[in-house]
Amino acid sequence: MAKIVIFDTTLRDGEQAPGYSMNVDEKLQLAYQLAVLKVDVIEAGFPISSEGDFKAVNNIAKKVKGPVICGLARMLEPDIVSAGKALKPAGKRRIHVFVSSSDIHLKYQMKKSRRQVIEMTKKGVKLACSFAKDVEFSAMDATRSDPAFLHDLFSEAIEAGAGTINVPDTVGYTIPEEFAVLLDGIMANVHNVKRSVVSVHCHNDLGLAVSNAITAIQHGARQIECAINGIGERAGNTSLEEVVMAIKTRKDFLKSSTGVKTAEISKTSKLLTAITGIGVQPNKAIVGENAFAHESGIHQDGVLKKRETFEIMTARSIGLKKNRIVLGKHSGRHAFGVRLSGLGFKLNKDQLNKAFERFKQLADRKKEVFDEDLGALVGTEIPVRSDAYKLLSFTVVTGSDEEPSATVKVKDIGKGVETKRTGSGDGAIDALYNAIGRATKEKGMLLNYIAKATTPDKDAMSEVTVQVRFGGRQGPTVRGRAASTDTVEASAKAYINALNRYVEEK
Ligand SMILES: [Zn+2]
Structure with missing residues (x-):
């Protein structure tokens, strides 16, 4: 049995995806659970990219015990120094440095020669090694790079001290058989490859991320980079739950295993949904609502007689429980x-x-x-540490023959001032948001509004997620969420929540 290292990038690549941005506290919540899930490595963020990311990585490095805590850095001194600082408190830390290797990236994005990229890599990996014993090197856009150059680059990175070399399919372009050839080439031509762990990072643009990752295992890869619910740039990353359950369910064929505690999978998936407000499609493998539902009569009959007739794994193995x-x-x-x-x-x-x-x-x-x-x-409660505004009361009047109007009373907590204002609009929610805008003097532009019931019962709660842009056209987009038994109230509170996040970030 080959042990496969599970490298979770939910908090870095996953968090970069639109709508998934998380603040410091939210990331910490998820990181605690990733440790319970027993992933081997948590990529906690990209410390140089923002103050928030630095803080998140630093906080996770301080508080989360068990997995290796990893931070991303370009092959540049300030990036590597920043990652080193952010990761310092971690019991086990890893710096993940990357550089582009494809000619198209070298020519248009980096404007560097192959020679220069090799020199940068040698220097960067060495510097990273001075901050962490454990260094990973990624060749960005590897699947569209000249294999001969890739071999040289990987050899130099290993020589400079990289313990893991990562082969990313950055643009989600490769096909399993082709990826196999690339990996075989690396195994055969990188002379010092035995001194490192070969890793893959696959994107799902063609729906092949998990297939490519599994193929890579059969061709010598021993680390898989993946994310909970498969979130990540564009169509997302290799889905952690799918790759882990494929390895577990087909260990007979793959002859490999992971250290993941699969009974924590369902909980982790739901926690990410609870934090970000974005769920998975019902037919999503492993964690979708229908993944273990047998609807057809023949299947139900078979499963009742003997489970294995139509079920390849149990709901229990991922810790799924009915809502009770x-x-x-x-x-x-x-x-x-x-x-x-x-x-x-x-x-x-x-x-x-x-x-x-x-x-x-x-x-x-x-x-x-x-x-x-x-x-x-x-x-919806974790996001904001100290609210700037609080909704005290609201009234909405609407009807088929009436212009919708709303009155709200909002408290500015810092100033201790309560303001009551009325607004009108195209619909009840528009009127409500206009009234809040007047009361707080913060004008927002609503970009997205989603309301859903948390459970199927009649007195279900309504959960509202909004995306709002504050501070004019160039202002930041923030997410706001709230839940209530009343959809209108949840709508008002979600908007106030977005405003509080905006004020906090500002
Ligand atoms: Zn990626």
Whole structure:
């Protein structure tokens, strides 16, 4: 059995995807759960890219125990120094340096010769080794590079101290058989390849990321870079849950294994959804809602007679549980806290108190509080450390023959001032958001609005996710989320949540 290193890049490549950006606290939540899932390496971010990313990597390096904590850096001194600083507190740390290797990138993006790229690599890898014993080298756009140059580049990187060499299919272009040839070439022609772990980083533009990753294992790769729910740039990365379950389910054929605790997969997938507000499609392999649902009569009959007739793995193996009643009005703080950690949340005292208060309000309105409700409630609660604005009350009037109007009372917490304003609009939500804009004097442009029910029951909570641009056309886009038994209230609070994030980031 070959041991496959699982390198999780949910917090770096995944987080770069539109709509998935997470703040420092949100990243920390997910990193704690990735440690429980027992991934081998957590790529926590790209420290030089922003102050927030530096802080996130640094915080994770300080607090998350178990996996190797990794930070990304271009082959440039300031990047490597920044990654080294951010990772310093980690028990086990890795610096991941990358440089482009394809002629098209060299010519148009980097404007460097092959010789210059080799020199940069030797220098960069050595510098990275002075900050971390564990250094990974990536040749960006490897699948579109000249193999002979790639072999030289990898040999030099290993010579300079890289313990892992990564072969990224950056643009999601390769086909399994072709990728196999590339890997065979690396194994045969990189003279010192035995001194390093060969890794692959596949993108899903053609829907082949997992296939390519699995093929790579059969051709000597021993590290897979992947992300929870397959999130990542464009069509995403290799999906962690798919590649891990393929290895586990087909160990007879692949003769390999991972250290991942698969019973934590479902929880981790749901935690990411709770934090970002973006779920997976129902037919998504492993973690989709229908992944273990047998609808056809023949299949159901077969599964009842003998499970293996139509089921290749069990729902239990990924820790899937039916939504069951968890808490109600009389549940105490302790039970609430225990249930939340069961869902993968690790909250500090302040966050827990705040969430408990929200839970009590919810339990007054909703008899049965399900895991999904708690996920929505708490996932929307982590984002902002200290709110700038609070919604005190709202009224919305709308109808087929009336111009929609809304009145809101909002408190500016810093100034201690309460403001009541009225607004009108094309619809009830538009009127509501215009009223909030007037009350807070912060004009936002609504870019996206999604409302969904957390559970299928009649008194379900509504979870609203919005994307709003504040501060004019050039302003940043922020995400806001809220959950409530009332969709209009959730809409108002989601907008205020976006505004609070905007103020916090500013
Ligand atoms: Zn990538």
